[in-house]
Amino acid sequence: MCGPRRPEADFHVSENRTVRVPMMRRENLILPYFRDEELACTVVELKYTSNDSALFILPDEGKTPDVEAKLLPETLRRWRSFLRPREIAALYLPRFSISSDYNLQDILPQLGIGEVFSDQADLSGVTNTTPLRVSQVVHSALLNVAEEGTEGSASTGIVLERKSFQSNTVRFDRPFLFSVVLKDTQSIIFLGKIVDPSPPRALL
CATH class of the missing domain: 2.30.39.10 (Alpha-1-antitrypsin, domain 1)
Known part of the structure; x- marks a missing residue:
C-alpha cells in the first residue's frame, strides 16, 4: 500500500x-x-x-x-x-538524497599517508598475517534531506x-x-x- x-x-x-x-x-x-x-x-x-x-x-x-x-x-x-x-x-x-563513493588511494599519499599502500607497510599492530599492505581505501558519503530532518x-x-x-x-x-x-x-x-x-x- x-x-x-x-x-x-x-x-x-x-x-x-x-x-x-x-x-x-x-x-x-x-x-x-x-x-x-x-x-x-x-x-x-x-x-x-x-x-x-x-x-x-x-x-x-x-x-x-x-x-x-x-x-x-x-x-x-x-x-x-x-x-x-x-x-x-x-x-x-x-x-533529496545524494550519495557518492570516493577512492582515497590517490588522495591519502598527498597527505603523507602512503606507506600503507607499499611493500614497506607495517601492519603488525592490526594483524599477524604477513606480508600485508592496504590495496584500496573507499569513503562513502550519504546525505538525505526529508521532512524528518537531514541525515548525514x-x-x-x-x-x-x-x-x-x-x-x-x-x-x-x-x-x-x-x-x-x-x-x-x-x-x-x-x-x-x-x-x-x-x-x-x-x-x-
Whole structure:
C-alpha cells in the first residue's frame, strides 16, 4: 500500500526545463539568513540538534557559475559570520538524497599517508598475517534531506523554530548549493550542488 502523496512543486532545472519534485514547506520561522548582494545569492542556515549546521545557498537566476567560482572556505566563513536571525514566512526546500563513493588511494599519499599502500607497510599492530599492505581505501558519503530532518555522517535532524509572524519567503526551486559544517572543528563534511532533485524513474 502506498503512503500519503507528498506535495509536489515545480523545480526549474534550467531556463527551458522544469520538473515536478516533492517539496517540503515550513512556515513562520526564524532562521539564520544572509543576503549576499556582492555574489547575488541568498544563504540560509539550518541547524541540527547536535548544533552542527547546513548552509543552503540559492544563487540568483543566472548567477550559479559566479557563486560556484567563489565557493571557497573563506567565502563560507564570511557567510557564517554575517548570518543573522530573520523572520521567514515560508521556506520551500525539495526533498533529496545524494550519495557518492570516493577512492582515497590517490588522495591519502598527498597527505603523507602512503606507506600503507607499499611493500614497506607495517601492519603488525592490526594483524599477524604477513606480508600485508592496504590495496584500496573507499569513503562513502550519504546525505538525505526529508521532512524528518537531514541525515548525514554527523547529523541527527534539523531544528526549525516556529514563530507567529511572517516576513519574506525563501524558495529553493532552482539549482542551489549546500555545505554541511561540523561546529566543533568548522570542518566541511559535505559540499554539493543540487541541479535536478526529481526522484529517479523506474525503468519499464
